[in-house]
Amino acid sequence: MKARNISLTIMWSFIAITGSMAQRSLKTINDGWLFKKAGTEKWQSVNLPHTYNQDAYTTMNYYMGKASYRKEFAWPELPQGKRCFLKIDAASKAAEVRFNGHHIGSHNGGYSAFTFDVTPYVRPENSIDITVDNSRKDITPISADFTFWGGIYRDVWFITTAEQHFNLLNHGSDGVFISTPHVDEKTATLEVRSEITNDAAQKANLETVHLIYDPQGRLQQTLKQRLTVDGGKTETIKKTTTINRPQLWCPEEPQLYEIITILRNPKTGEELDRVTHKTGFRWFGFDGGKGFSLNGKPYKLRGVNRHQDQAPVGVALDDEAHRRDIRLIKEIGCNFIRISHYPQDDALLEACDEAGLLAWEEIPVINIVPDTPGYDDNCETNLTEMIRQHYNHPSIIAWGYMNEILLTAPGPDRPEWPACKERTVRLARRLEKKLHEEDPYRVSVMAFNMTNLYNEIGLDLEDVAGWNLYHGWYVGELNDFNLWMEDQHARYPHHPVIISEWGAGSDRRLHSDHAKAFDFSIEYQQTYIEHYLPFIEEAEYISGCAYWNFIDF
DSSP: OHHHHHHHHHHHHHHHHHTTOSSOEEEEOOSSEEEEETTOOOOEEEOSSOOSOGGGGTOSSOOOSEEEEEEEEEOOOOOTTEEEEEEESOOBSEEEEEETTEEEEEEEOSSSOEEEEOGGGOOSEEEEEEEEESOOSSSSOSSOSSOOOOBOOSOEEEEEEESEEEOOOSTTSOSEEEEEEEEOSSEEEEEEEEEEEEOSSSOEEEEEEEEEEOTTSOEEEEEEEEEEEOTTEEEEEEEEEEEESOOBBOSSSBOOEEEEEEEEOTTTOOEEEEEEEEEOBOOEEEETTTEEEETTEEOOEEEEEEOOOBTTTBTOOOHHHHHHHHHHHHHTTOOEEEEOSSOOOHHHHHHHHHHTOEEEEEOOOBSOOOOOTTHHHHHHHHHHHHHHHHTTOTTEEEEEEEESTTSSSOOTTSTTHHHHHHHHHHHHHHHHHHHHHHOTTSEEEEEEOSOTHHHHTTOTTSSEEEEEOOBTTTBSOTHHHHHHHHHHHHHOTTSOEEEEEOOOOOOTTOOOSSOOTTSOOHHHHHHHHHHHHHHHHHOTTEEEEEESOSSOO
């Protein structure tokens, strides 16, 4: 009863604040939830974000299975001409959702958002029931060296809109997609693609308005476009314009333009919906011989990998924890981040845009592709969700979809190898094709580990090859790294490469006069870095690197 009183107070204060607004309203409903694991009867009071795997800090055999979340809240009678949506930013790995007893949908994937239209079910007194399951074997990841944290560990939102609104049901995106097909120092092309939904029974005459502000907050352009949308339909329109003398985005000067997109009734001027995005104008390239370039100049990528979980809360982080990490990564001199090994919170991507970190983001297809029905379909859906939800972030230059995918696969001398190879290459081709259909303006990447088998079996189809190399740590000697990269460049001189992982672990309390691999001394880590880094910096063909790892996780 106490939790319900809290949610009533929150929701009524929300109504008081936003009730007079014409455009969409949105509110996190993170407080006052009840929770229990499968097989238990007693509910616990929790707030979101939440994970039920605190046991992962004390045992490797942490709980993997189902758990239930419930929230009750009050909402007045829905005004005529309004729609209501429930958006969940992440629930790991799978979720089944009921609203006032009605099954409204399910979602497969633990690292991306999903949205449901709950308008037909809203009452003055409401309940949400969500069952999550972090044990599913048809949803990636199924094998990895990190915890598969279960729970609703990002924000949950209750959103209301007019009957005419930007499409909220496109794979967790907000229905507005910004592209910069051409950029140079003189001009930039800006394209805004808007999906508009009309949930009314009758057709609607509508107008979109795009307000474009430069990085100093000055209004540069106002673009208008009219359309008619039949009742119950969604229409897509594009608007393209030219920006003269664009202020270019780069890590040293991350200049961001703001684009406010408004949907309105052209006859009355009534505003129906509004979304705001930021974009940056930059162009880049990867070259097998020249490495990476940004805005027409050679540019070495210097960065780290970053996992999202942090003690003692696992993945149930607030937004400030994500922003703090980006600040720290910038402070140590980085211009690049590999967001490993799964899509992360919107707050992290926004911080990358604002602080100036070029980013590689990926879905967690790791170690091996299983022969499990539905697995490939879920991987493609997760890739689509990642791209559509984070499409508008100028910091992103690369999308990834496999990491060390042969690491635990049977070797070529095993009878299971032909089938494993065939399904792995088949999935890679499927994801590569989907990636470029979704986004023709960024590159595809894949992270290989220390075997040339990736190239030999046809996994060299991605735009940029990432290499996870640990010579002098897990295998061999330090100089073997140099020999490996020189051999790769000699064999495949036109295929761009980046060092997607490299690193030696250390404990700052440990020191040695005779440092060696796996003694975890500060001295060996220093020796390792001082060997790798000059080679990476001096080899023009290496686009850059991402150290493993930014911080303990």
